[in-house]
Amino acid sequence: MLDEIREARENKGLSRRALAQLIGIPEQSIVRIEAGRGRVENLILIMAAIDYHVAGLSHGHNFPAQLRNRRIALGLSVKDTAAKAGLAWHTVAALEAGQGTISSLLKLIAAIGRNVRRRAPVRSHWSVARTHGRDSRFTPAEFLDHIYYAFGRIGLDVAGHPDAFVQCDRMFLFDERGEDGLALPWMAETVWCNPPFSSQLKWVRKAHDEVQRGNAKTVIMLVPARTESRFFHDVITVEADVALLRGRIKFITPDARREQTPFGIMLVIFGASSDQLDRLKSRIDATWLPRSSKSDEGSGQVLTIGQILAA
Structure with a gap:
């Protein structure tokens, strides 16, 4: 996931310094996050700025909501999830609120969302014969x-x-x-x-x-x-x-x-x-x-x- 975030930043043509200026955080914070450290709050800001959306978890209006809904879909309580991930229960609760550390987040993802990856950008067309990419159409x-x-x-x-x-x-x-x-x-x-x-x-x-x-x-x-x-x-x-x-x-x-x-x-x-x-x-x-x-x-x-x- 963090490698994909770095690639998404580069594909946007943004240096770490430019991204830091765009979202108003220190450049070193981006360096730390791409290395697997730092705060989840800054990660969420980065994801929004580079249009990075998560697939492989669950539905939700933002990333923390996806974490919570994934846990619920698996039928796990906060305490059960904490035990599964090797975290304290209040750490899991904080992550579901968009807070906490990247290291804790990675442990949680490893426990409940091993297939987490970047969601492909929605395409404005669809084809029956296509086997790759999103079939995007909404029922009237x-x-x-x-x-x-x-x-x-x-x-x-x-x-x-x-x-x-x-x-x-x-x-x-x-x-x-x-x-x-x-x-x-x-x-x-x-x-x-x-x-x-x-x-x-x-x-x-x-x-x-x-x-x-x-x-x-x-x-x-x-x-x-x-x-x-x-x-x-x-x-x-x-x-x-x-x-x-x-x-x-x-x-x-x-x-x-x-x-x-x-x-x-x-x-x-x-x-x-x-x-x-x-x-x-x-x-x-x-x-x-x-x-x-x-x-x-x-x-x-x-x-x-x-x-x-x-x-």
Whole structure:
């Protein structure tokens, strides 16, 4: 992390002296921090000045909040975390308040956030074929209103972004490796997931697994209408409610432009009640696929698209 901070400073074209003058601290303070010493308060100032944001922890409006939310996501108390990191409990509390020493911070990160790294800058475009970089697109607020009408407030957004429009109680920030949402349990009554389209199947499998485990009661996913995978035919059409949306959604880019998808979109919903589905069907224009039956596997029956849509 500290090596990345130094590299980020250099990439900004800032010397230690120039950065020190910019944020109003002694140049020696920057030297100490880049060497693994000094105060967390100065580190936070440096991170803000060089546009360094952390991935691999948790969501949060700033770095200390990310530390706290990571601890909570792991189910650890302050005292448990202190024991795990070899620190005093009041030291952990201070770090979560943006205070303390760099040496203590590094011990805490080693204990609860070993994959901490720089979050890639948000790109203003996205591509289905891209396997690297952020798939940045925000679901329009007017579409989310239909989701709230049917399901109420969202408990957890598992592939979220701080600038997105989703109204939720908790959020896992999405990064290019998907380590938060794909690694952590989805403990919520209602989960929303508009995942990176370049790794759609991983997220759909994760959603199914979380519902099967009883972690999430209901998962609502907004994904491309890709129906070619065996998982779609053998699992999704059997256990999920699928709505093929008419028309194409215009997603919002980080720079506030609307971009229409070049492909169809569908909702895949695990664990919805009949009342929830009825409310949603009254609000969105879509074709709902009938559920398949596992007992029909191997029957050899082939249905045409017309038969499916007429069912």
